[in-house]
Amino acid sequence: MKRRLYPLALALLLGLALAQDGQALYGKNCASCHGLEAQGIPEAIPPLAGNPRALDEAYVLDLCGPRVS
Numbered sequence: 001m002k003r004r005l006y007p008l009a010l011a012l013l014l015g016l017a018l019a020q021d022g023q024a025l026y027g028k029n030c031a032s033c034h035g036l037e038a039q040g041i042p043e044a045i046p047p048l049a050g051n052p053r054a055l056d057e058a059y060v061l062d063l064c065g066p067r068v069s
């Protein structure tokens, strides 16, 4: 019975690891402009929190790829 839980536990751990990776990447590459809380800067930098465009990979790469060094 217990064996059935392993895939579930693994998937959960992987999910957590990926989320943390994302956070580290964001902190390193995006937070300097978009803010630690992804809140942006009024009038200058759009917020990413709750922003559907932040999930559009092609759009992000197009717009901010060149800004990330």
Ligand code: HEC
Residues within 6 Å of the ligand: 026, 029, 030, 031, 032, 033, 034, 044, 045, 046, 047, 048, 051, 053, 054, 055, 059, 060, 063, 064, 067, 068
């Ligand atoms: C050097 C500063 C800078 C960095 C670094 C940066 N951005 Fe941006 N970002 C901007 C500016 C400025 C805009 C507004 C551009 C415009 O509207 O022309 C923007 C716009 C965006 C938008 C569009 C928001 C909207 O509502 O249109 C997204 C999504 C985004 N950035 C994601 C990211 C991600 C993800 C990263 C990290 C990989 C990142 N940005 C790194 C400055 C930056």
